[in-house]
Amino acid sequence: MPPPPVLKQTTEQLSKTVETIYRSESGRVLATLVRLLGDLDLAEEAMHEAFAAALESWPQTGIPEKPRPWLISTARFKAIDGMRRRARFDRSQKDLALHMEARSTEASLEDQQLADEEIEDDRLRLIFTCCHPALPPEGQVALTLREVCGLTTEEIARAFLVTPATLAQRIVRAKAVIRDKAISYQVPGAQELPARLAAVLLVVYLIFNEGYSAETTGAELSREAIRLGRLVLDLLPEPEVMGLLGLMLLQESRRAARTSGDGDLILLEQQDRSLWNKDQIAEGISLTENALRSRRFGAYTLQAAIAAVHAESSSVASTDWRQITLLYDQLLRIQPSPVVELNRAVAVAMCEGFEQGLRLIDDLLAHEQLSRYHLAHSARADLCRRLGRIPEARASYEKALALAPQETDRRFLSRRLAELE
Numbered sequence: 542m543p544p545p546p547v548l549k550q551t552t553e554q555l556s557k558t559v560e561t562i563y564r565s566e567s568g569r570v571l572a573t574l575v576r577l578l579g580d581l582d583l584a585e586e587a588m589h590e591a592f593a594a595a596l597e598s599w600p601q602t603g604i605p606e607k608p609r610p611w612l613i614s615t616a617r618f619k620a621i622d623g624m625r626r627r628a629r630f631d632r633s634q635k636d637l638a639l640h641m642e643a644r645s646t647e648a649s650l651e652d653q654q655l656a657d658e659e660i661e662d663d664r665l666r667l668i669f670t671c672c673h674p675a676l677p678p679e680g681q682v683a684l685t686l687r688e689v690c691g692l693t694t695e696e697i698a699r700a701f702l703v704t705p706a707t708l709a710q711r712i713v714r715a716k717a718v719i720r721d722k723a724i725s726y727q728v729p730g731a732q733e734l735p736a737r738l739a740a741v742l743l744v745v746y747l748i749f750n751e752g753y754s755a756e757t758t759g760a761e762l763s764r765e766a767i768r769l770g771r772l773v774l775d776l777l778p779e780p781e782v783m784g785l786l787g788l789m790l791l792q793e794s795r796r797a798a799r800t801s802g803d804g805d806l807i808l809l810e811q812q813d814r815s816l817w818n819k820d821q822i823a824e825g826i827s828l829t830e831n832a833l834r835s836r837r838f839g840a841y842t843l844q845a846a847i848a849a850v851h852a853e854s855s856s857v858a859s860t861d862w863r864q865i866t867l868l869y870d871q872l873l874r875i876q877p878s879p880v881v882e883l884n885r886a887v888a889v890a891m892c893e894g895f896e897q898g899l900r901l902i903d904d905l906l907a908h909e910q911l912s913r914y915h916l917a918h919s920a921r922a923d924l925c926r927r928l929g930r931i932p933e934a935r936a937s938y939e940k941a942l943a944l945a946p947q948e949t950d951r952r953f954l955s956r957r958l959a960e961l962e
Contacts, residue, residue: 552600559595562608567592567691570612572663575670575726577613578620581688581716587623591616664689665776666726668769671715672741673724680715681744682751687712689772690765700762701751738777742785742841745769749789754947763793780835784842787828791848794821806953810857822852840876843868862892879910883917890924899924915944919954926961935961 567588574584591612605611671684686692698708718724729737745766752762770786798812829845832838847868854860869885882905890898902921911917922937935958942954 555600555604556596558604559592559599562595562612563592564691566609566612568667568689569664570609570616571688572667573613574616574620575667576663577617579726581670581719583620583623584616585688587616587620588612590619594619662728662776664772665728668741668773668776669728669737670719670724670726672737672744673719674737674740675722675724676715676718677711678743678747680711680718681740682747683708683711684715685744685769686748686765690769692765696761738779738781741773742781745773745789746785746841749792753792760796763789763796767793780832780837781839781841783828783832784838784845787825787832788841788845788848790821790825790828791845791852794818794825794852800949804949805956806949808953809851814855817852825849826852840872843872843875847872857891860891862888866892879905880914883911883914883920887920895924895927899928913944915941915946915950915954918944922957926957931961 570591571584571588574588575581578584578587594615595608595612599605668685668689671688672681676684683697686697687694694709694712695705698705701708728734748769749763749766752760752764752766767786767789770782770789774782774786794817795809795812797818798814798816799807801807825845826849829842829849832842833846847865850861850865850868866885866888869881869888872881873885883902886898886901886905889901899921902917902924905911906917906921918937918941922934922941925931925934925937938954938958938961942951942958945951945954
């Protein structure tokens with residue numbers, strides 16, 4: 542039987558094609574290599590060598606019909622060659638090299654027949670490894686974006702407003718924890734799954750939140766979080782995974798309406814709802830409804846349900862604020878939080894009166910739970926403004942302005958202060 546056809550391209554075309562393949566396949570290739578090689582650093586090094594080999598080899602041979610098995614096979618043999626060389630100078634590497642050669646012989650016949658199901662299982666194992674609770678949260682986020690999503694260290698550093706060196710150190714420390722604690726590369730068993738899945742979902746949520754609030758690179762980071770959410774849902778269709786993906790889609794649907802052409806923040810009340818992404822809203826609501834029907838939902842699904850009420854309303858005035866208040870009541874029962882209490886207080890203000898909402902916010906601020914949270918002072922200022930209590934509104938806006946971390950928030954608060962003049 543003749544070999545499968547290959548596609549030859551110019552050098553420039555090939556470089557772009559390899560870059561595209563890297564973006565789409567590196568996560569799968571790396572995940573399988575981690576399983577075959579048993580070491581994250583070794584797998585990453587071998588994968589990059591394989592892509593470099595592709596740039597050298599494919600101009601002559603053409604692009605394989607199935608690039609992924611070619612890359613996995615090439616990377617594994619590159620890793621074995623490297624271990625053989627090191628074994629000449631370090632006897633401790635000899636047994637490892639022999640072991641990997643034996644595993645390679647067993648797996649070589651399977652290279653062209655790697656089942657998609659097996660590769661997707663590899664990705665799920667890699668996600669749970671990167672999000673292991675033994676790793677610090679910032680390490681989980683950095684490692685997931687680097688190894689699962691395939692973002693470069695520079696891209697992640699830019700999104701989180703840290704230097705590449707700082708971000709690289711987080712990744713190095715996270716890998717060290719995996720190595721030193723001998724964290725197994727596997728999906729946890731049924732008894733461990735709920736707790737471990739919570740860590741995975743939290744990492745996805747943190748990535749999305751960072752993208753949602755970032756001023757410049759936010760859209761890309763949010764897209765990565767949604768892509769990661771889809772991947773987890775495909776691999777593990779649990780209700781809370783549906784709820785989180787629904788929440789992210791519903792929040793992301795408003796991106797085009799959240800800022801002006803000058804980059805200024807536009808609050809929900811003033812947003813042009815015709816700019817909201819209807820496809821994302823429809824998918825987000827469908828996922829949320831499916832999660833709610835399971836009756837096994839949690840905090841992400843309840844937040845998605847709140848976002849769905851907003852998405853289905855034609856204006857702030859027509860929004861069912863009572864239903865939102867009841868959803869916040871449920872959310873507080875399963876995930877008590879001062880920020881949730883603040884959001885509930887705003888919903889109460891909209892359905893029971895500004896005075897009632899203001900009393901709730903003042904109670905929260907009196908206990909100092911939110912004294913350094915700029916949105917609490919901003920919410921208080923807004924209610925005071927609506928009630929005509931202008932000096933109090935001005936004082937609260939000034940406190941919010943002093944605490945606001947983002948330039949978009951500071952510009953918005955400065956405008957509100959100017960309007961009070």
